[in-house]
Amino acid sequence: MDAATLEVLLATQPDAPRRGFNAVRTTGIYCRDGCAGRPRAHNVTRFATTVAAEAAGYRPCLLCRPDRLPASASSPHEVVERALILISAGALDEETEEGLASRVGVTARHLRRLFQDHVGATPAFVARSRRAHFARRLLDETDLRMIDVAAASGFASVRQMNRVMRDVFRFTPAELRARRRQRDRLVADGGLRLRVPFDGALAFEELLAYLAPRAIPGVEVIADGAYRRTTSTHGEPGVIEVSRADDHHLLVVAHLPAWTTLIDDVGRVRRLFGLDAPTAEDTPLVDDALLGPLVARQPGLRAPGAWDQFETAVRVFLGQQVTVAGATTLAGRLVEALGRPVAGLEPLGLTHVFPAASDLAEASVERLRAIGMPEARARALREFARAYVDGRVRLDPATPLDEATQALEALPGVGPWTAQLIALRAMGLRDAFPAGDLGLRRNAARWVGEDAPLDGARLEAMAEAWRPHRALAALHLWFSGRVDAGG
Template sequence: MTTYSAVRTTGIYCRPGCGAKPLAENVQTFELAAAAEAAGFRACLRCRPYRVAGTVADEAPELVCRAVQLIIAGVLDAAGEAALAARIGVSARHLRRMFHEHLGVTPDQFARSRRAHFARRLLDDSELGIAEVAFASGFGSLRQFNRAMREIFRASPKELRERRRKTDRLTADGGLVLRLPYTPPYDWEAMSGFLAAQAIPGVESVEGGVYRRTITLDGAPGLLEIGPGGPDHLLLHAHLPFWEGVMHVVDRAACLVGLETDLSTARQFLSGDPELAPRLAARPGLRIPGAWGPFEVAVQAVLRNPPETLQEPDEVRREPRHRTEVLAVLGAGDRELSPWRDEPGGLGSAGEQAGHARDVLGERESAGGALPGSGAAGAVVGEQADAHGVKRGRGEVDEVRRGRGAVGEADEVRRRGGDVDVVRGGRGAVGEGDQVRRGGGGADEVLRKIVEVYGIAVPGLGFGLTHLFPAPEALTGVEPVAALAREVADGNIVLDCGRPEELARRLEQVAGVSRRAAQLVVMRLGGRDAWPLDGDAGHLSPWRSLAAFHHLVDDYAKVS
C-alpha cells in the first residue's frame, strides 16, 4: 500500500521515495492522495504522486471497497452519492461517514481526485488537446475541468502540459497509449496465462504476452491491447472510435488485470495457512482478474461450469430470428461493455446502444460504406443484414421486418469447418426446434458459435479477433444461458459486486447456473470472499477469493 507524506510547512504531499527530507514533526501521512488533497495539500512536482497506483488498501471495510469499485466503474458520473449508497444497501450519510473514517475523503472527493489525476497523466503522456483531455477524463465541461485542475494542482491545464517531461510522452502506430501503474510485485505472466486460458474465441486473445480484446463504446467497435511496460506499469494501447470518457475504459482495463486492488492484508492473513503459504511465496505478485464485460464473464462461467446434474451442453439452441446469411446482426455488444452502461443520464442503455449500432449498420449498408467512428481501431462492421430492420426502444431490441427466404420451421443451422450450412427439414420460418450443433471442442466451441452467430462481426483486426460479444437481449433464447440472459436483460440481476452475497444467491437460483459458476462470477466482479472450489474453506474467510485464485492458477499451470 502506498502511503503519502504531506509537509505542513510547505503544503506539499509526496509519494514514498521522494528526495525531499522534511523534519519529521512537520510530516502528516495519508493513505490516499485524494485525502491529502482534501486536506489542502498539492502534489509534489518532483516525485509526481499522481503517476503511481492509487489503490485503496484491502484493510478497509468491504462496504467501502465495494463503493470504491462502483466509483471506478463510473457510477458517480451520472448520479450522486445517494445512488451509490443505494447500490450497496446503505444510506448516503452512512456511506459518507464510512469514507471519512477510513479514507479521509467523501465519495465525491475521491471521484474528483481520480478524474484530475487521470487528466494530468493524459496531459503528460498523450498529444490530446486540452478539451479532449477534459472530456476523456470524465469532466462535464471545460470550466469544471479548469477549476478542478487549479484546485488540485495549483495550475491551469496549459501550464501543466508545459511542465511535462520528454520521457513521459508515449507514441504508437495509431491509437492512444497509456501507462497502467501498479505497485510491485505484479505477476503479468500468471495474469496473461489465466486470460489466455479463459479467452472467449473471437472476442479475446493472448499472443506474445499481449492481451487483446474487442470492445464497443456507445455501439461503435474498438480494440484494446494490454502488455508489459516497465517495472511499475503495464502499457495499454486503446484504438477507440472517440476519446470521450476514455478514463472509464482505462479504469476498466486496469480492473480487468487486477490493478485496482491492494491485497497486502489478504496475503498477510492467508500466509498463516500451511497449504497456501508456499503458493503465496511462489507467486507474490498474483492479483485477481476482474471483468471487462460482466455478462460475458457470466456466460463463460455457466458454459464452463455446468451444474453437476446436467451434462455439458452439446448444442446451442434458440428460436432463430434471421437468415443464415446474416448470423451476426442480432448481437449489439455486451450490455456491460459501454463504460456508461445503464446509469441515469449515461450515454445509453444496452438496448439503446444495440439499436444505435444497428441503425448505423443499416444506413451504411445501404450506402455501401463502413461503420463511422471505427477507423481508429481499423474495425469495419460490414456484410450485415439485408433481411432485417431493427428499431430501438428502452432497452428492447425488436424485430420489425423480415426479408424473404427465411429458414424453414424444422430447418437446422449447422456449422462445419467454420462454414454455416442450412439443412432443410421443412419450409417456411424457423421454429423453436432449430439448433446450432456443436461438433466438439467443449465450452470453447459453444462460446465461439454464440459469438459468431449472435455477435456483430468486426473484420480486419487480426489476432483471432472477429466479433463483439452479444448483448443479453440477443441470448434470451439460447440454451443453456437463456435463463441467465433473460434475468440480466430484464434487470432482475445486476452484475456488479455492490452486494456480493446477494448476487451469488440470485445467480444460483437461475436455471443452469451452478454454485461454482456463481462464485466465479462474484470473484471476477470483485467479491473478496468467493469460493468457486469444492468444500467450504471457512477458515480462509474473508479472503477466500485470493486463495481460490492461487489454486486455479496452479491448476491451469499443471494443465498447460
C-alpha cells in the same frame, strides 16, 4: 523525506499510517516517502492516501509525483471498500452520492460520514480526484487535444476540467502539459498509448496463461505477451491492447472511435488484471500451512476479474459440465451467431464484438441450441440474460457474496459452482470460492497427499480458514496444477 525523518515523524505521531504520504504545512504540498525534499518532522502531517491529502488542501509534489501512484480501492471498512470499488468503476460519473449509498445499503449522509472517517474525503471528492489524476496522466503521456482529454477523463467540459485541475494541482491543464518531462511522453506508433500503474508484484504472464485458454474466439486474442480485444464505444467498435511496460506499469494501446469511454476502459483493464486487488503475499494466506508454499512458488498472482461482467458471466455459464476448451468453442460459436461483426481486424484474430445482453435475451432457444448447447442449458442461459436485462440479477461488485450467490442460484440452471465462479470472475468478489470445481478438488488433494479429488464439502470446510481471501486461495490452487479447470 528520508527514513530517519520518517521514523521521527512516526514516533511523534503514533496514529499516523506507516504507509502513506507526507503533507508539508509550510509549502502546501504532499510527497511520497523517499522524496528528495527534506521537511522538518514537526511541519509534516501524514496521510494514508493521496485523496485525503488533497481533501485537506495539499497539492502533489512536482518532484516525486505522488499522483502517479495507483489509487487504492481498499479499506478496512466493508461498506467503504464496496463504495470505493464502485467509484473506481465510474459509479459517480452518472449517478449521485444518494444512488451510490443505496447500492451499498446505507443513507447518503451515513456514507459521507464513513468516508470522512476512513478515507478523509467525501465520495464525490474521491470521484473528482479520480478524474483529475487520469487527466493528468493523459496530459503527461499523450498529445490529445484538451477537449479530448476532458472527455476521456469524464469531465463534462474543458471549463470544468480546468477548474478541478487548478484546485487539485494548482495549475491549469495547459500549464501542466508545458511542465511535463520528456520521458513521460509516449510516442504513438498507432493508437493512443498510456501507462497504467500498479503497486507491488504482478504475475502478468501467469495471468495471460490463465486467460489464454478462456479467450473468447473473435473477441479476445492473447499472443506475443499481449492481450487484445474488441470494444464498443457508443455502438462503434474499437480495440484495446494490453502488455507489460515495466515492473510497475502495464502499457495500454487504445484504438477507439472516440475517447469518451477511455477512463472506464482503463478501469476495465485494472479490473481484468486485478491491479487493485491484493496479492496473497499481503494477506494471512502467506502463513497458511497449505497455501503458504504455493504463494512462495508463485508471487504476484492476482485474482483476474472481467472486462465486462455480463460477458464473463456468460463465459462461465458456457463452462458448465464441459472442459475449458469445450466452453471456449461454445463461446466462439455464440459470438459468431449473435455478436456484431467487425471488419478489418481479421489479421489480429478479432472479428466480432460480444453480443449485447438484450440480443441474448431475445434469442430463440433453437438458435442457442444450434451452437451445441443442450435445450435446458440454452433456456437457462437465455433466462439469465433476461434477468440481467430486467434487473433481477445485478453483477455489481459491491454486492455482498451471500446476497449475490443467492440471487444467482434462484435462476434455473445455476448451482453453487456457477454462482461462485460468476461471483469470483465477473463480479470480482474476493471471498468467492467454487468448492465444487474439479480442478480445485484435484489440486487440493495433491497438496494434502491424497490421490482422489477431495470432496467438495471437505474443501469448503478447509477454505473457511482462508476467508476473506478465498478467491486468491482458489487462484493459487488452480495454478498449482497449471490451471486445468476453473471455467
